[in-house]
Amino acid sequence: MKPIIHIENVHKQFGKIHALCGVSLDVQKGEVVVIIGPSGSGKSTLLRCINRLEEYDSGRIVVDGIPLDTAENINTVRREVGMVFQSFNLFAHLTVLDNLMLAQRVVRKRPRGESEKVARELLEKVGIPDKALAYPIQLSGGQQQRVAIARALAMNPKIMLFDEPTSALDPEMIKEVLDVMLALAQEGMTMVVVSHEMGFARAAANRMLLMDEGLIVEEATPEELFSSTHERTKKFLGKVLH
Amino acid sequence: MEGQPKPRPSGSKIFYIPGGEALLRIDPWWGLVALVIGLVVLLIAVSPDPFWNIVRFVRDGIVITIFITITAFLFTLVAGMLGGLGRLSQNWFVHGVATLYVEIVRGIPLLVQLLAWYFAFPVIVQGVGQWLNISALAEYQANAIFTAIMGLVVCYGAYMSEIYRAGIQSIPKGQTEAARSLGMTHFQSLRYVILPQAIRVILPPVGNEFVALLKDSSLVSVVAVADLTRRGREFMAVHFNPIEVWAMVALLYLVLTLFSARLVAWVERRYRFER
Numbered sequence: 001m002k003p004i005i006h007i008e009n010v011h012k013q014f015g016k017i018h019a020l021c022g023v024s025l026d027v028q029k030g031e032v033v034v035i036i037g038p039s040g041s042g043k044s045t046l047l048r049c050i051n052r053l054e055e056y057d058s059g060r061i062v063v064d065g066i067p068l069d070t071a072e073n074i075n076t077v078r079r080e081v082g083m084v085f086q087s088f089n090l091f092a093h094l095t096v097l098d099n100l101m102l103a104q105r106v107v108r109k110r111p112r113g114e115s116e117k118v119a120r121e122l123l124e125k126v127g128i129p130d131k132a133l134a135y136p137i138q139l140s141g142g143q144q145q146r147v148a149i150a151r152a153l154a155m156n157p158k159i160m161l162f163d164e165p166t167s168a169l170d171p172e173m174i175k176e177v178l179d180v181m182l183a184l185a186q187e188g189m190t191m192v193v194v195s196h197e198m199g200f201a202r203a204a205a206n207r208m209l210l211m212d213e214g215l216i217v218e219e220a221t222p223e224e225l226f227s228s229t230h231e232r233t234k235k236f237l238g239k240v241l242h
Numbered sequence: 243m244e245g246q247p248k249p250r251p252s253g254s255k256i257f258y259i260p261g262g263e264a265l266l267r268i269d270p271w272w273g274l275v276a277l278v279i280g281l282v283v284l285l286i287a288v289s290p291d292p293f294w295n296i297v298r299f300v301r302d303g304i305v306i307t308i309f310i311t312i313t314a315f316l317f318t319l320v321a322g323m324l325g326g327l328g329r330l331s332q333n334w335f336v337h338g339v340a341t342l343y344v345e346i347v348r349g350i351p352l353l354v355q356l357l358a359w360y361f362a363f364p365v366i367v368q369g370v371g372q373w374l375n376i377s378a379l380a381e382y383q384a385n386a387i388f389t390a391i392m393g394l395v396v397c398y399g400a401y402m403s404e405i406y407r408a409g410i411q412s413i414p415k416g417q418t419e420a421a422r423s424l425g426m427t428h429f430q431s432l433r434y435v436i437l438p439q440a441i442r443v444i445l446p447p448v449g450n451e452f453v454a455l456l457k458d459s460s461l462v463s464v465v466a467v468a469d470l471t472r473r474g475r476e477f478m479a480v481h482f483n484p485i486e487v488w489a490m491v492a493l494l495y496l497v498l499t500l501f502s503a504r505l506v507a508w509v510e511r512r513y514r515f516e517r
Contacts, residue, residue, distance in 0.1 A: 053419055079425035089416035093439045102434055103424035148420075155424060 002065075004029045004159060004190055005050060010059030012045055012214075019045045020056065021214035029158075032191045034201040034222075037211035038236060043194045046211070047161050050192065051081045064158055079107060082152025086164040088144040090136035096123065096147050097132040100154045108155065115154075122150040126180050142173030146180055153184075160184065162193040196240055202226070210236060271507075275500045282493050292483055296474070296490045303473030304494060310387065310469065311456045314394040318455070319448075321395055322402025327432075329407045340403065347400035352393070353461050359393040360384055360465035390462035398455055405451065409444035410436060442513050449506030453499050460495070470494060 003026035012020040019042045027033055035043045048054035049061060052074045061068045063077045091099050100119035104110045110118070123129045126146040128139075136144055145165055152160060162181065166174045178200045185191055185204040195201070201208055201222050208225045210218045210233050218225065218233045226241075228234060285293045328340025347355070364384040371379025413436050421431030463472035474491040478484055 051423055053423060075425055075427060078423055081423075083420075083423040085416060085420065087414075087416050089414075089420035091417065091420070091435055091439075093442065103421075103426060106430050106434060107425040151420075152424070 006062040008060040010056045012056045030188045031206045032185045034205040035194045035209045041211040042214040043211045080158045082157035082160045084162045084165045088148045126150045141169045142176045145177045159190045292486045299477045300473040303470040307470040314391045317395040318398040321399030322406045325403025326406025344400045356393040386466040390467045405447045409440040445510045
């Protein structure tokens with residue numbers, strides 16, 4: 001089967017730092033891939049290359065049959081790929097409802113009524129329909145992140161990228177975000193998740209990747225990875241699992 | 243937290259600290275506007291000659307000052323946006339032109355710029371017109387008000403460019419990334435996400451510029467524009483009563499500036515938002 005994300009020998013350098021040293025990865029439709037690894041290992045950079053928020057120096061990335069080369073192709077891919085950030089990045093000047101409607105209106109050109117219907121359904125789905133008219137500042141971190149997920153879903157993406165979605169959250173808010181992500185995974189959404197939430201990985205991931213120094217060190221199912229004999233993996237998991 | 247009394251900011255109330263309840267500091271100043279207007283009315287009532295005569299004489303000057311200020315300010319908003327976006331452009335040519343414009347214009351006194359636009363610029367246009375044999379250009383004569391507004395816009399557009407640039411740069415990078423990740427084009431993220439937030443950030447300095455522009459518009463009196471300042475000078479030349487004339491002109495400027503400062507504060511408060 002043709003992979004929905006095809007990454008081929010991607011290199012990326014920030015000045016002298018080699019962030020990605022020839023990474024290749026295929027993700028199948030409906031697959032949930034969780035990427036773990038120490039900070040600075042290139043996992044966020046790799047994720048951000050998939051919708052070209054980060055430019056890469058060499059290599060090839062093809063998403064849903066569209067190569068990320070021209071500006072037009074990049075915008076087409078971005079329409080089909082939702083992204084959730086560590087710091088939520090909700091539009092601070094807009095209400096929750098308008099946050100969910102803006103891209104539908106200006107990118108998808110959906111009429112106002114339809115956009116609002118989609119937005120309200122998604123707020124229902126992430127469990128905060130009563131916050132439609134609130135501003136981002138008035139929400140807790142967990143609520144903001146659920147709005148951010150809903151905002152990405154409003155574009156009906158084929159793929160969702162999560163860049164450490166729970167790292168900026170208070171412990172008691174992590175679960176409400178992970179529950180939404182878990183439900184999404186069970187619906188068959190293709191997901192690439194950079195996260196150290198091992199519970200989520202165990203429950204939802206089809207595949208886990210360990211990255212270190214710009215390379216994928218190990219690639220396995222969660223069960224295999226957690227009992228891995230690979231030196232680097234054992235060392236990392238020893239520090240992460242308590 | 244709802245229902246409970248808001249915690250009072252502790253410590254010094256002399257200096258404003260973000261988070262303190264300092265909104266009240268805006269409104270009492272309407273009293274100052276009323277006070278100055280009261281003083282003007284009092285002077286006219288107590289001594290109509292010369293004060294009422296002065297006001298009647300400079301009336302059309304006030305209108306011109308307001309007209310020039312508002313017109314120049316509106317164009318300045320546009321020029322500043324173009325300049326600010328140019329300064330942030332990744333295209334080296336656009337960036338270079340915008341930077342050159344800002345650096346050169348900021349370094350030359352406004353008075354010198356106005357004199358150059360009024361006296362030197364028409365000569366250059368005429369010269370070019372003769373050289374190219376275009377009679378419309380060769381017979382070009384400077385229109386005082388048009389030249390004054392152009393001079394003010396060019397100068398204040400440069401200051402405004404820097405304000406726009408700083409405002410746009412103050413918006414976190416994540417806002418652009420979120421917009422772009424949803425498939426918005428560069429222009430769309432600027433239009434719908436960055437500028438609406440930047441405008442709220444730059445409102446206070448832009449308001450300042452408006453008041454500064456209002457005061458600096460008095461410089462156009464040297465290039466044959468019959469504004470408030472020039473009309474005052476004309477009155478003085480005839481009646482030779484400098485104290486009364488300049489006291490009244492100063493008070494009239496004060497009414498205008500205080501009033502616009504209150505207006506600016508009001509607009510600012512309306513568009514205030516928390517991030």
